[in-house]
Each structure stands twice: as structure tokens, then as C-alpha cells.
Amino acid sequence: MADTPLYVGIDLGTTNSAAAVFDGEQVSVVRNAQGATVTPSVVRVDKQGRVTVGTRARRFIEHDPANTATEFKRLMGTANGIEFPAAGATKKPEQLSAEILRALRQDIADQLGVAIERAVISVPALFELPQSAATSEAARLAGFARVELLQEPIASALAAGWRADDDGAGTWLVFDLGGGTFDASLLETRDGLLRVVGHDGDNFLGGRDFDWAITEHLASQLAVVPQRSNPAHAPALRALRLAAEDAKIELSRGERAQVALAQPLSIDGTDVEVDLELARATVERLCVPLVDRALDVCVRLMTANGLGPGRLAKIVLVGGPTVMPMVRARVAARLEAAIAEGHDPMTLVAQGAALYAATAGLDGRAPAAAPATGHQVWLQYPAVSADLTPHVVGKFVGADAPARVKLARSDGGWTSADASVAEDGTFLATVTLLPRRACTFEIICLAKAGERVPVSPPSLTIVQGLTIGDPPLSRTIGVALANGHVQVYLERGAPLPARRTFTHHTVETIAKGSRDSVLRIPIVQGELAQAHLCRLVGTLDLVGDTVKDTVPTGSPVEVTIELDRGGRLNARALVPAIDQVFEHVAHLLVPDAEPDALDAALRELRGQLAALRTDAFRHGLGQVIEKLDRLEARLAEAEADIDAAHGGDADAAQRARRALIDVDATMAEADLARKWPELDAAARQVAITASSTVGFHGTDAERSLLQEVLAAIDKARKDKDAAELERQMRLAQRLSSAAFNRTPEAWEWYFEDAASEVSKARDLPRAQRLVTDGKAAIGRGDTDELRRVVKALWQLLPDDSEARKRGFDSGVR
């Protein structure tokens, strides 16, 4: 046992966690002290500060909810602390996750008798950097020396693919309905290699929603109906929800279930007895819309990747809710594909993570100090290989390396040809594996004279089987630019670790020695092109008091972003002009979601939505209206979550915040579709005005220039190039205004406008005298004098008045 590597995978779930171990041939799920394969992700801290986790802690959810934390995974990466009033302690989500990991680590040690230091931990496919970083931190707190993170759908597919009897070639769909999120992933296996083709999901759909739907149904049948927005009703709802969860599980097998509570619920001082009956049909009716929502996501994903129904080789179901017979039937029917059988949806992810640990060569055991016998050799080879004849490269440490190396398979069936060792001690050999087996090779080193010399390590092991490349990045990473767009550095799916450098240019000057002169490089994560719709995950600040010299605007800045396999971000900016590197990245947490701020954001979005809707109706934009209807529904859901957030549910607050960001993003798209007709109409208007003004009052040069501008406006309208159109409109307006200024009426108009603001003038008596002069000039018809008066008045008015009046930029008038 001691010689065989042990690869450990951990599924750190929202509601349940599990661990699995792979020894090169078999994957086994680790059982906890209670003999169960899954450990509830529940942590309790009692009065004495003692920490209990798993099933034992879960028992306290009902009786001592204040000191029992659940679903803290959803708060990973936020600054939210979870309070345990009895012990007077506050713990961060990663500390609680660390407790779960520590318990799992202990279970592994108990079962295998080996202390584990390295493991692969699964994370949701759409985890962002702060959340990934928090997971790595939790592992560190739990005593792991090194961990790699792997996305859950990849883990599921790897586990399902590994078990497949055939070679599993084809496209797979992993339908992962977890406690709080839904992920759909398309994967392809070919030549023993697994590849993620695409991913989609719904961050706001999960088993919890099933539970809430049932809970609300139950609540509505009580004598006094508890409300989610009322903090005083929380205990009653919690009890009801636990009962609903149990009933749901019961209904996976039976047709009817009894929901009865031993204690009456206390709602608004009234004791309410709970003794209800729940039918499977009722639960299915309540859950169908939710399952359909998940299926819509799957169809969208398949369409985006050019796959129609019936094109899938298999569907792998993952997550507790997929145990429901209704879910299985509905998924198979809608997607017209077979469900892969024989997998445990609750531990599949952990098994996949363990298999991946092998691919990554992450042996869970602490590296033992190598006994120094013979020549030391560093080896590089794939721990798992789909290829039957992979390469092994090696390098001898120190001088006097052996002359030749060969590798002999331990079953005696194969020995490699002699590979000669180069002068720098390096060699390259190819080995032949047995399909689906772990093969150990003895390393045979021969000195120049041909005699065998000892080597350390004496052997190496390679497993033949399904492999996957490096873990892919879950969300695109980039730098937000001054124009509000994002420069993508690493695209979703980029293999980790990754590093990328781009050259940018500053748009403002960093003044040496000035603390308030700050050039900010925001690092964002998300799939949208507009920066404000992505998540800000860190910033790199170039501050005036740290620069060696003033960096003028337009100077190049080379920004490098680096990500390691644990989701840790590093960035640096090199300013070649002053030959200085800035490395301090301010890492940001997932921002807090204050219920009041959410309310305000919701109100604003409602307002925008109403405006968009009116506009869309006016322009008869059917598609836009449809999109807006969907948004309306999302906002209603967010509102329910915000209500719950007011009731103290931090998790619901985060859900609501994400929902609002999503709505905002969709609205921005709708807004674009709406904006063009408006801009187009404005351009037509500008063209007409400019033509007539310049035609009457313009010079020949202005007239010919306007012809060019009008042609450019036409072209921009035809190309639907909004930026170009806006610029050309500005030019037309300037020509128009220059021509207009030559007319006597223009100056009368300017005069009246300036006179109406005379109270704001710096020198009021003088301004009033000027107004009198101006009136006299109008009476005399003296345009030159009027012009002088108006300009003198402008000088007295606040600075920006003149610019505004002349309509340089904003096209006023």
C-alpha cells in the first residue's frame, strides 16, 4: 500500500460533502465515522466553543439553528461572518468549510491509515476568483499542503466516463442539479481524451427552490401563514422546510407522505399544529416548472454547440434532486437520450475529483524523504495517460550520470530499448502501457561499461485511462478599459495555470509625488463585453507617490495576469517609461449585499425596465418586449429574495444581487437594440437642420464640407456604426452652429439666453449694465455691438456656460 500512490478527491458541496480515493485501479468512496458516504455540510459551535460537523451537527438545525451553520458555501469569498452566539464566536465561511474538510481528511486517514496532504477539491463551474481563492484558503486551514480545484461537471464526466464499458466516444451532457445551482455541461470523449465542449447554467436554480416551492405550498395550508420577509417567522419556516425536505425524499419512493411536526409552530404568538398530507403528484406539479427551466438551459447549450435533440450519447445526472423519478423521466424525454445508469449522483463528483488527482499527478500522501541510494533522477511523465505509448523524460542530478537507461514493465511483458543519456544528464524514453491498467516500470540504469547501477526512485507508475487536460478557467478574466469595455486576457476554458500580457496605454497622467493621482487597473471576471456587468475581482493601483517619475498620459503599460491552478490571481504592471513594476494587487471580496442597497437597485431597474417597455411598445419591437417580460419575471424572483434578505438571509441577499446583475446585463442588450432607432432619427434631424442652416448662412467651404459630412452620416447609418454616427453628427452640428452664428437672430437668441442667467454672473452690476447695453443694441439693430455684449456677458457667467451655450460638445439647441 505504501508504494501505491493515493489520489484524493473531495466534493465540498453546499448541502453535502464527500471524499473519494483512487489507487490507480479502483475508486472508492470514503465513509465517515457514521458509515455514510456523504457528510452534511453543517457546522455547529456550542457554548464551550466545541465544533461539531456533519450528521451530528445537522441534528441541531431545528433545535439550535442560531449556532448551527448550513449552506455557508454560498457565502464563500464574501466578507460575511457567521455568528455563533452561544460561543460568542464569528467564523468566516472558509473557516467553516475548513471544518468540513478537516473532518473528511480525518475520515480518509481513519480509513486508509495515511495522512493526506494533497487533494483535488471540486468547485461549481461558475465559481469566481474570490470564491476559488476562499476554497483554497479553506483547504490550507484544514491542513492540506497543496490542493487543486476542479469544476464539478468535469469531475462528474470524468467519473462517469471512467466507468463506461465502451470507450465512451461521443458527446455527453452532465445535468448537475445541486442544492443551490444548476450546471449543464457538454463534454466530448474521443481517443480516451475528455474535453469540455461547452457550459451553461442557472445560478439561481437548485434543490432549495424545490424545497421552498413545497414549503410555501405547505405554509399556505396552515391556519396562520408564515411570511419569508418577517424575521420572526424564520424558525417556523425552517421547521417546515426540514419537514418538506424529508417529505420530498420520501416521495422519491412512495406516492404519499405525511408532514407532521411533533411540536406546534409558533407564528405571531399563535400555536399552529402541522399535520398535512403531501401527494407525489402535488410535488411534481410544484417542481415541473423548475425542471423545465433547467431543461431550457440544456437545450440552449446544445443549440449553441450545434447539437439537436437525440444527438447525445448519454446524460449523466448529478445532485440530490435528480433522484426524483419525475426529474429523470422528464430529462430523458425532452433531450431524447439515455440516462447513464449505475452512478451514485451524490458521490460522483468526489470520485471524479479523485480520478483527476491522478491525472494531475497529485499523490495525496506527504512526499517521503527519498532514501539516497544510487543516482538521483528527476522524472516527468503523465500519471494517467490515454495514450498507450507516452513519453517519459528524466534528468540525472549531479555529475557522473549513467550512460543508458531502459524501462521494464513489472509484469515482465515489455522492456524499452536503451535510451542514451545526454551530456547534461537528460534522457527521453517511450513506454508501452496495458489498456485500463496501472503499469509500474522499473528504471534500469547502465553505466558506460554496461554494468547496472542503482537509481532513485527505482520505479514509476502510469495508469492508462480517460484523461482530461488542465483544469479550465471557469470565467473569462480581463482588464476593464477606460471606455467601459473589457480587454480579455484569459478566456473561459483557458487551461490553468495561465499567464498573459497585453500592452495598454494610460489615459491620464500619474503625477509624481501626488497621492491623489491614481491610475487604476481594474481586473474583472465575467463573460460580457461591458466592464460594469462583470465582477471586479481585483485592482492594481499605480499611485503618484510611488512612481519614480511622472508618467504622462498615453504611456504604455504592460499588464500581466497570472492564475494558478488554485484560482489565485496575480497581476503586475510594468511601466517601461520609468522602468518600474507595480505588483500589489488589491484582491476584492464578493461585495456585501445590503438589503437596502438591493431595494434601491431593484427600484432603479424597475424604472429602467418600465422606460424600456414604453419605448419598445412605441417602436413595436416585439423581440425586445419578449425579453423584457422575462426580465420582469426575474425581478419578481429577486424581490422575493430581497424580502428574505430583510429577514436576515445573507445567502438570499447574494442570490438577489447576482440576479440583479444578470437583469442589468440583459437590459443593456435590450437598451442597445432600442438605442439605434433613436440615434438614427436624431441623425436625420441633425442632417436636415445642418443642411438648411449651412445652405442659407454657410460659406462655400462649409457647404462643401457639409456635403462630405452628410455622406459620412449616410454611410454610418447604413453600417449601423453608432460611434461614427455620433462623431459625424457632432461635426454637422458644429458646422450648423458656425453658420447660425452669422445670422443676427443668433446673437439676439444668445443674448436673451445669457440675460436670463444674469443673476449667476460674477459681477452683477456690470452684467446688468451689459444687459441694458444689449437691449439698446437690439433696438438699434447693431449686431457687432450685440456680439460684444454677449461675449462680455459670457465672461461673467460661470465658466462652462460659454461652452454649453455654444453647443460645442453636447449639441444644445
Added chain:
Amino acid sequence: MTGLAENPFFVLGATPAASRLELEREAQKLLGMLELGFAAAKTYETPLGPRERTAELVRAAIAALRDPYQRLVAELWARHAPPPRAAGLEPEPEPASPRVSLWPKPEARSPKPL
């Protein structure tokens, strides 16, 4: 990935006709060689001259070639590219006249100030 300078086929030193398995094997070998500091793995040839090969580039290259779309793009660039230019640094052209530093210079820039 940039069309020619960082073309996945050039990074892996493979031809566009290589099979997926051959590419995987090559990438895995190169990653091992880079990890152990093999001199031969440190640069790769492109039509624009030799470039530095890093583990990140190799990972990105093989990830790109696993995706049929990206592989097609890489093939389009690499298929008709002229043969990679041989390694070797270009000599700096001889200055047409003596260059003299007459203003005092910081030492790093001008080793022999007058």
C-alpha cells in the same frame, strides 16, 4: 493565439497533419522537458524567427488543438506558412559614422563616458 508567432503547431513543433494523439504526446513530452530544463525545449521555430517556449504556451497550444474550431484556425495559418526561419541573431548594422557621447550619462547607459 496569434496566427503565426504563437501558432499552436509551431509551439508544439508539429505539422498540421499530426493526429490528436501525436499532438497530446508531443505536448506532454515538451511539458516534461521544460519542467526539467531541457535546453532543446526552450525555443521553438516560427516563420518570424525563433521564440521562447513556456509551459503556459504549450498548455494553451494543446488546449486550442483539442477544440476542432481552434484547430481549424491554427491549420489555416500554419498550413501555408513558409518554413520556420533558422535560429540565429541578426548582427547590428555597422554605424555609418562614429557615435560619441558628449553629455554626461548615467553609468548604466554609457559605460565609457567622456
Added chain:
Amino acid sequence: MYALPYLLFLRLHRAAIDARRRDRTWRYLAWSAVAGVMAAALVAFTLVMTAALFAIGWWPLALVLVAWFVLPPLQPLVQRRVLVPLGAVRTAYWLGHTATMKDSAALGLVCAAWAHAGRPRPAGEAWIAARRDQRRPLGDAEIAVTALLAAARGDDDTARDLLRSLDRIVEAHAAVREVAGEWLACDAVARGAWDELAADALAARWPATSLVYLLEGIALRRAGAAISRADLIARWLLAPHRRATYALLAAAEPIAPAAPAAAETVESDGDEPVAPRERAAWPRAIATHLELVSSQASARSLAHAVRAWDLALADDAVRTWLARRALELDAPLGAVDRVLREVARAATDELAHVAEVATLAAPASRGPVGDALARRLRHGRLDALEQGFTRWAARRANTEARAPIDEWREWCALRAAYDTAVAAGGLELRRLAFPHAYTTGTQMAVWLWNARKEYALSHAISAWLLAEALAVGDTEAIELCTRNARLAVPTRTGTVKP
């Protein structure tokens, strides 16, 4: 009474130096000789007086006399031969005061920065920068000092840009500009940029020190101007650093102009050379692209590459090959179009990068790559300009003042970006870029003049805006800018009436 002859000699010495600063002809040597004689006379007179004072026992006064009377004519020599090698920043500053009458601190600071270049030390730089920052409003000396400090750090590009920007500021200390001119000449020689130096010489852009006079002579002779060897030798004898410049003198022969390169023309669509039949569209696109990115890009090679791409992307043979290959690789439906779009995007990216670096205009090719490139370059350039100018004006709105020298550097950087964009985009882009630059620039100029009393800085902006308004023919802007640019500018060297 006894000081009268001294004052006379001193006046004459300064007059000779001033006359020589304005001159680039043979008279330069003559004025130098006069100045030399006057300096010698001054020294001799002072020594005689000192000896006399010693003789009568008034030796403290003798010492004062030596310090007071001998140092001014000898300042240039002491500065160059003693203070610069020693890096004596403070001494150079104080001694610099003696060489001019009006606003003597300006030359003092420049001399200090020059001495700092001899032995750069952080403390020296901080001392000079502190003195510089005390001087408001901004003038040419502050800019020159900042440039010399940058050069001492090894940042020659910044130094060059800043010294060249002295052209735009109306305050003019002749002695300061003389030093600036010397740095630029030395820099041009160090880079082998003789053409640049010859152009400066022809425009007599800077008052010339004797070293500059020599270097310019060499540059002009190399460019084929009628400068005799004897003239050069005379200049060489007059100039310092004779040992170092001897090699330059020896090599100063007219350089035969290189065979004129064929005038570059951008092809129109009509006379596009037909693609050789033996070479298919795709390989040709790759080959022209490669040629463009691996050598010095020109408008012609860019146009070739764009045209080749547009032909290649529309080539049926490529589509057929792609469709077959997509089937072999089992790529999903729609792969061909997606791949071609991706290649077009990547090609456009690289072409845009090349065009940006070489400041080239987008060629007039009408195809997916040609159109995308034109749009990218145009919007990229205009966006960059507008962002820069907007941020600049936003500081004014927030009244976030920066040190005057930083304001100057920001404005110079914006102007440089504008010039580059306009050079590549032509008059059409210039017309589009001007309105925004004008609005923000005017606001900034008004703020700098009215609220911050940075007259020279504000005037430089107005003068530039006027030049641009004239170039694009914006009548309204011409009117306002003319009024602003005509305001008399108060400077330390007197009020300048533009």
C-alpha cells in the same frame, strides 16, 4: 569709479555673447573672439586691481573682488570643466546666478541639473526638483530642468520630448535654451541622428554654444552644405571636448544620398496587380502578411496585405477545403464561417497593431478585413484621443490641480497623441478629432490662465488650438482662439506680446 571699466567690459562681453547666440554665420567666430577678448580683459583688469589691493593691504576686499568680478566671465568654463565632473549641484546653482542678470535663478537651476548629470544622486535630484517646484508660473527653465533630470536617470526619450517642447512656450531664457540645444545636439550625435541635427541647424532653432556650433557644422557638411573644412576646424578649435570630437571632425565628409526609394503609392482597387495564377489566394495572404509583420511596414505593404486577406477570405477553394477538414475533425455545423470570421479577426488585429506602430492610414480596400481595419483604426485613434482629453478636462471640473510641470507634460503627451493620430488619419480624421480637443482644450486653457495664473502654459494650448482650428477651417474656433492666443503673456523675462 574704478569699477566703470569693469562694467563696460562686462556689458560688452555679454553683448558679444548675445550677438553670437543669434548668429550661425562666420560672424559666430568673430563674436566669440570679441567675447573672448572681453573676458580676458575682464580677468586681466580684475587681477591688476586685486594685486593693487593686496599691495595696499586690503586683501579681504581683494578676495571679494576676485570672486565677484572673475567668476561671471569664467562661469561657463568652471561649469563645464569643474562643476559637471564633480557633480557639484549647489555650487553650480549659485554660480549660474552670476552669468545672467534677469531671472538668474533660471540658469542657476539649469546649471544645477547639468551638474547633477555628471554625478546623479537622489539627494541632488530632490534638491533641484524642490527648487523647481517653488518657481511658478511654469517657464522654459522648469521644463529644461525636468528634462535634464530625466536624462540623468537615463530616460533620454522623456528628456528629448520635453526639450523639444520648449518650442511651444513663449518664455525664453537664451542661456537656458543654449543648454537645451546642447543636450539635443549631443543626443542627436550619440544616436547618429545627423539629419535631425542638420534640420535644427538650418532652422537655427536654438542659441548655439560653441560645441553645438561645431556639431551643427559637421551635420550640415555631412548633409552636403557648403561648409569648408577650414571653417569646421575653426569651429573645432573654438569648441570644448576637442579630443572627443576629433573623430567626428575627421569623419565629417558629405554622405552620398542613398538612391531615392521609389515613391510610395497606395494602390487603388482598379490597378491592383493581378494575383499570380500559380499562387493561390490563401498562401499569398499568409506570405504578404508575414512580409508585413516581419519587416518595416509601409502604406504599400499594408495595402497589399489587406487586399490579399480580402481575396483569400472570399476564396472558394479555402471554403471547400475548410468544409472537408471540418468534417474530418468532426467540428459542429457552422464551423467554416466561424473559423473564417476568427481568422479575419486575428488578421485584422495584427494589421491594426502594425498600422498603429508605424502610424499608417487604413488602405482603401473594400472587403471584410479592409472595412474592419479602417473602422478599428479610426475609432481606436479617436477613442484614445477623446478619452485622454476627457480625463484631462475632468480634472479641471474636479479642480484637481497638478504641479505645473506635470500639467505641461500631460498636455504635451495629449498633443503628441493628437499629432500621431492626425498624421495617420489625414484631414478627415483631424476634422473629427478637433471639436472634442477644442472644447476640452479651451476649458483647460481658461482654467490655467484665469484660476491658476499659468500664463505661458495656457498660451501654448491656445496657440496650438488656433493652429489646429486654422488647419481644419473651423471659423468659430478660429475666432475664439485668436482672441485667446493674442493675449499678452506675462513671463519672468518680460511680457510677451504674441
